[in-house]
Amino acid sequence: MKKEEITGELKAVFQKVLEENDITITREMTAQDIEKWDSLRHIQLISEVERAFGIKFKLREVLSMKNVGDLIDLIHAKQGVPA
Amino acid sequence: MDDQNRTSTMRTSILSRFIECSTQFPDNPAILVDDKSYTYGELNALRSAMCTLLKAHDIKKGDRIGFFTENNIYTYASILGILSCGACYVPLNYDNPVERNMGIIADAGIKVLLYTEKEEKARELSVSLGTECRLLHNRVTPNTGTLDPVDQMGGDLCYLLFTSGTTGKPKGVPIYHRNLSAFLDMMLESGRYDFNRNDRFLQMFELTFDVSVFSFLVPLSVGASLYPIPRKGIAHLEVADTLETREITVALMVPSVINYLKPYFGEINLPNMRYSLFAGEALYHETLSSWAKCVPYAKIENLYGPTEATIFCMRYEWQRGESPHPQGKGIVPIGRPMEGTDAFKINENSLDEEGELCLNGEQVTLGYWNNPSKTAEVFGTTKNGKKFYRTGDLCKIDQAGNFLYLGRIDNQVKIDGHRVELEEIEFHTRVFCGDKQVVAAVHTSEAGLHFILLFIESERELQKGLEEHLKKHLPDYMLPKEIITVSLFPLNSNGKVDRKALINKYLQTRKLN
Numbered sequence: 294m295k296k297e298e299i300t301g302e303l304k305a306v307f308q309k310v311l312e313e314n315d316i317t318i319t320r321e322m323t324a325q326d327i328e329k330w331d332s333l334r335h336i337q338l339i340s341e342v343e344r345a346f347g348i349k350f351k352l353r354e355v356l357s358m359k360n361v362g363d364l365i366d367l368i369h370a371k372q373g374v375p376a
Numbered sequence: 377m378d379d380q381n382r383t384s385t386m387r388t389s390i391l392s393r394f395i396e397c398s399t400q401f402p403d404n405p406a407i408l409v410d411d412k413s414y415t416y417g418e419l420n421a422l423r424s425a426m427c428t429l430l431k432a433h434d435i436k437k438g439d440r441i442g443f444f445t446e447n448n449i450y451t452y453a454s455i456l457g458i459l460s461c462g463a464c465y466v467p468l469n470y471d472n473p474v475e476r477n478m479g480i481i482a483d484a485g486i487k488v489l490l491y492t493e494k495e496e497k498a499r500e501l502s503v504s505l506g507t508e509c510r511l512l513h514n515r516v517t518p519n520t521g522t523l524d525p526v527d528q529m530g531g532d533l534c535y536l537l538f539t540s541g542t543t544g545k546p547k548g549v550p551i552y553h554r555n556l557s558a559f560l561d562m563m564l565e566s567g568r569y570d571f572n573r574n575d576r577f578l579q580m581f582e583l584t585f586d587v588s589v590f591s592f593l594v595p596l597s598v599g600a601s602l603y604p605i606p607r608k609g610i611a612h613l614e615v616a617d618t619l620e621t622r623e624i625t626v627a628l629m630v631p632s633v634i635n636y637l638k639p640y641f642g643e644i645n646l647p648n649m650r651y652s653l654f655a656g657e658a659l660y661h662e663t664l665s666s667w668a669k670c671v672p673y674a675k676i677e678n679l680y681g682p683t684e685a686t687i688f689c690m691r692y693e694w695q696r697g698e699s700p701h702p703q704g705k706g707i708v709p710i711g712r713p714m715e716g717t718d719a720f721k722i723n724e725n726s727l728d729e730e731g732e733l734c735l736n737g738e739q740v741t742l743g744y745w746n747n748p749s750k751t752a753e754v755f756g757t758t759k760n761g762k763k764f765y766r767t768g769d770l771c772k773i774d775q776a777g778n779f780l781y782l783g784r785i786d787n788q789v790k791i792d793g794h795r796v797e798l799e800e801i802e803f804h805t806r807v808f809c810g811d812k813q814v815v816a817a818v819h820t821s822e823a824g825l826h827f828i829l830l831f832i833e834s835e836r837e838l839q840k841g842l843e844e845h846l847k848k849h850l851p852d853y854m855l856p857k858e859i860i861t862v863s864l865f866p867l868n869s870n871g872k873v874d875r876k877a878l879i880n881k882y883l884q885t886r887k888l889n
Contacts, residue, residue, distance in 0.1 A: 324610055332636055332792070333825055333857070335610045340639075352640035356617050 426457020548745030656793030
């Protein structure tokens with residue numbers, strides 16, 4: 294899956310978990326930018342992303358993600374598609 | 377307040393312990409915050425400077441000093457500085473709604489509000505309040521000469537914390553030096569714990585939450601170092617990162633943290649952990665059993681205590697391999713009272729032996745701040761003249777003498793360890809919705825995560841404006857995760873709103889787990 298496609302799919306996951314229809318996904322976005330994005334939603338987000346993309350994150354990977362861009366890159370890498 | 381308490385001198389004060397550590401080993405690390413490490417000597421010099429600044433502004437014993445919980449070195453130096461000039465500290469979360477903070481400042485009679493970077497937020501408050509509360513920047517220059525703290529008496533105010541109140545207004549819990557001193561004596565002199573200067577303490581709590589006092593004052597009393605987690609970011613992940621990279625040896629956490637980390641237990645290994653302590657909400661046996669493998673050498677304890685009884689005053693030492701308590705409903709017991717505290721139950725129902733847990737002892741405060749009616753409601757006196765506090769927690773005592781927590785007698789709930797009175801949410805909802813029936817409830821998912829649901833009996837959707845309204849009056853952790861309008865509330869046989877049926881009906885229609 295290309296990164297643009299990942300971003301598109303990610304948008305659907307974010308909309309569902311954060312219950313916001315007008316979310317724009319940017320690479321720089323962090324939990325600080327979205328009010329509803331707290332510990333509870335974060336857990337839900339991660340597990341929804343894992344389900345949607347059929348992957349599993351390690352704790353280290355979750356800890357190392359600094360923004361949505363890192364998340365996209367990680368999903369991309371986990372799917373084993375060359376950039 | 378009785379005269380005896382007011383005049384009794386203290387056996388040991390937090391400041392004398394801290395200053396002794398600073399003198400003995402000034403170069404030892406005290407705190408690592410904002411990616412920078414500060415030694416005991418450096419922190420003491422900042423404390424001294426803070427105290428000088430406050431004294432220059434005529435701050436005296438008994439004055440209440442507010443500060444924004446910004447989680448930097450100046451925030452911690454401020455607390456020590458406030459205590460050094462004999463004043464009482466009142467933490468304010470700058471993220472709280474302005475109106476809530478204004479209410480606290482007025483109720484506490486705060487003379488000075490300290491801040492580091494959140495100047496705009498501080499100005500917003502001071503403009504609304506007029507000139508009575510002065511704003512002071514707490515970025516002080518270290519003071520080379522050490523300034524000795526003012527002598528403290530047991531009856532002097534130490535800190536004043538505000539917790540959720542049923543009437544829609546937070547209520548103040550004043551803790552006096554004799555209360556804190558009793559807590560520290562119990563923690564440090566009883567021989568139960570062997571905290572020492574090689575220990576590294578986790579500090580994961582917002583400073584408005586009283587368990588934070590354990591996480592920063594205990595290490596500073598024994599010469600250990602503390603590691604506050606950054607306020608930005610996702611809390612449980614920051615905790616996981618800090619535990620591992622800082623090789624934390626003493627960690628007091630709310631059980632929610634391990635509920636959140638559960639999917640990753642297989643990857644967590646913390647051989648340095650000596651004490652894995654829990655407080656603030658119900659601790660589940662099953663989750664704890666899995667967590668125990670992540671901390672193979674740690675003593676594991678469930679600690680219990682309301683803010684009114686200073687941090688915690690009961691403990692249960694959990695043993696590896698023990699079975700879930702037969703009467704505990706999957707919850708780890710809260711154990712027995714620690715030294716200096718007496719626990720008993722009242723209003724017992726003789727059939728099931730459940731009763732309300734009451735506490736008496738040196739750690740229990742005298743009553744609420746400026747709130748005699750609430751004080752009269754929950755503080756009582758035994759036949760022998762002992763004052764006691766009714767916790768509102770329903771309990772049972774097993775044959776071994778351990779107390780079991782069974783739930784609340786009222787509608788108070790815990791969200792990530794924060795006390796939430798559901799009536800406070802309902803109060804502000806009613807202000808917005810008029811005469812509509814409203815119910816705030818908590819749902820716990822299968823994973824053990826709690827969320828607040830708010831139900832409104834209405835034909836029309838009210839979500840949007842209501843969300844904004846609640847944000848103006850309630851802190852983040854009290855905001856409902858979902859607002860649901862229901863055309864007609866189900867009633868039970870007594871004609872009251874059937875809360876359980878309401879939640880069940882909702883869960884059937886939506887998958888929340």
